Amino acid sequence: MTQPVLKVNQVRKSYGAEVVLEDISFSVPVHTATVFIGSSGSGKSTLLRCINLLDQIDDGSIELDGEDITAVDADVDKVRRKLGIVFQSFNLFPHMKVIDNITLAPMKVQGISKEVARENAYKLLDRFGLHDKAQDYPDRLSGGQQQRVAIIRSIAVAPRLLLLDEITSALDPVLVNEVLSTVRDLKIEGMTMVLATHEMGFAKQVADEVCFLHHGKILEWGTPTQILEAPQQPETKEFLKRVHEAGRL
Amino acid sequence: MSNEIGRPSESDSGAAPYNFGGEWKPSQLEIDRRAARKERNRRNAAIAIISSIFVIGGLALVAVTSPGWKSLSDTFFAWAYGVEVLPKIILGFGTNVALTLIASVCVGIFGLSIALIRTSRSPALAPFRILATVYVDVFRGIPMLLVLLLVGFGIPALRIKGLTNNVLILGTLAVVITYTAYVAEVIRSGILTIHPSQRAAARSLGLSHFQSLRFVVLPQAFRRVTPPLLNDLVALIKDTGLVSILGVTDAVRAAQIASSRSFNYTPYVMAAIIFLLVTIPLTRFTDRTLRRSIERQNATGVA
Structure with a gap:
């Protein structure tokens, strides 16, 4: 049994008196995708922010490649270099062209030369059908294209683990499919991922494991088929029923 | 033109801002x-x-037909005398230009530093944050004339060896002290308008705190505050005239000397015209920059 890329042990997180995450434990083996589903406020985004150290946990531990990244003396910058995160609101840098958005971190963080960084960036843009957008500013792109550029920007630094936080929540259904297929390609290429999403398409097409998060606790977990087709917990059934009614399943 | 700020100019509506490819013909209605x-x-x-x-x-008619017009035009618009003293005033204006150039560079550097200190959250900088806040509060609240007098006459009065008595240097110092306080606030406001998610994105890519500032936050902040900074530059050029109070022979002082010799005020008018020759084009340029930045923001839909 090889070591999992990510191992989360009994994590607890609260904002003041309000407990947001409680007793969260799971692990993500290499080349697999774990998808967190659950209604808004269930703690999905907080969990990802804690893994990326944008938020700090109150108890438990998070290990990346066997190294405790939540230890008090952990090097935050070094940890973040191994993690990629994509946000709901894209967060591309509006003053830089697409190509410069992608090459910034490889050049400044990894010290790769401009030529090599550009070459790599063009390879990625080619692969995801965005070659002709390289010289555009982000605001000239559609939402789906912007989100795909954001994904490319995150994987350009070759992260060990990619975190995707509600990446399709700001997109209309047509654009969702475009981003979905990009993420599916990443999965096929072996990227290890943790996703938080409302979009059941991700759970169905990308997930190796689906976790249902409810009020900060993992209520139920298993393969996509288990969770989406034969949920055991009443809360999971209720949630999937509501998603189904909203036409998202 | 200025009333068109904030909406795309109508003359542009013919040319499509995006190139959709193919030939576009306006409809009959258009x-x-x-x-x-x-x-x-x-x-x-x-x-x-x-x-x-x-x-x-x-x-104009009201002014020209007024009873005092004749004597007024003799004292203020004696053009022959004006032309005679013009070289001296222009020479003096050279001091204003040099002072503006030196002061604006210093103000830019110090203003940026103070803005960065005030927006940082590092605990090590806490005392500097307090000092910076006090400094800005104090020097934005004192008339510049008073700062000039306090610096120009106060520092020499200390009689500390090695400190300069040169009024030009002291005058520049006073101008820099005052304008740094204003410019620091302009830059700080620009930094604060950049949404935290931009910094979060930069940091999550592994960029350090400094790199996030240098490559992501500051370039966007400066773009937003360029118009108000240019506005402050125009004000700075004018305010360099105040150093004449310390006895620096700038354009204002040169005009003052010339007019006290003849009891004619035309030199003042000449000095005013010289200032206008520089400030009006700069103001127009500022307006154009402002209009462009608004149009650009409207085009992208992010204000």
Whole structure:
């Protein structure tokens, strides 16, 4: 049994008196995708922010490649270099062209030369059908294209683990499919991922494991088929029923 | 033109901002619309010209026919004398230009530093944050004339060896002290308008705190505050005239000397004209920059 890329042990997180995450434990083996589903406020985004150290946990531990990244003396910058995160609101840098958005971190963080960084960036843009957008500013792109550029920007630094936080929540259904297929390609290429999403398409097409998060606790977990087709917990059934009614399943 | 700030100028509506490829022909309705718009513009221009002639002409008439006009024009508009003293005033204006150049560089550096200190959250910088806040509060609240007098006469009065008595240097120092406080606030406000998610994105890519500032936050912040900074530059040029109070021979002082010799005020008018020759083009340039930045933001839909 090889070591999992990510191992989360009994994590607890609260904002003041309000407990947001409680007793969260799971692990993500290499080349697999774990998808967190659950209604808004269930703690999905907080969990990802804690893994990326944008938020700090109150108890438990998070290990990346066997190294405790939540230890008090952990090097935050070094940890973040191994993690990629994509946000709901894209967060591309509006003053830089697409190509410069992608090459910034490889050049400044990894010290790769401009030529090599550009070459790599063009390879990625080619692969995801965005070659002709390289010289555009982000605001000239559609939402789906912007989100795909954001994904490319995150994987350009070759992260060990990619975190995707509600990446399709700001997109209309047509654009969702475009981003979905990009993420599916990443999965096929072996990227290890943790996703938080409302979009059941991700759970169905990308997930190796689906976790249902409810009020900060993992209520139920298993393969996509288990969770989406034969949920055991009443809360999971209720949630999937509501998603189904909203036409998202 | 200034009333068109904030909306795309109508003359642009013909050229499509995006190149959709292929030839675009305006519809009949669009052609009619343009004709109507042209007609309306022509009528508006005619009205504007006629009303300007009446208002400005009327005011000029009132001034020229007033009983004191003759003596006033003799004291303020003696052009022959004005031309005679012009070289001295221009020479003095060179001091204003040099002072502006040196001061604006210093103000830029110090203003940026103070803005960065005030927006940082590092605990090590806490005492500097307090000092910076006090500094800005104090020097934005004192009239610049007082700062000039306090620095210009106060520092030499200390009689500390090695400290300069040069009024030009002391005058520049006073100008820099005052303007740094203003410019720091302009830059700080620009930094604060950049959404935290931009910094989060940069940090999550592994960029350090400094790199996030240098490559992501500051370039966007400066783009937003360029118009107010240019505005402050225009004000700075004018305010360099105040150093004449310390005895620096700038354009204002040169005019003062010339006019006290002849009891004629034309040199002041000449000095004013020289200032205008520099500040008006700069103001127009500022307006254009401002209009462009607003148009750019409207085009992208992110204000």
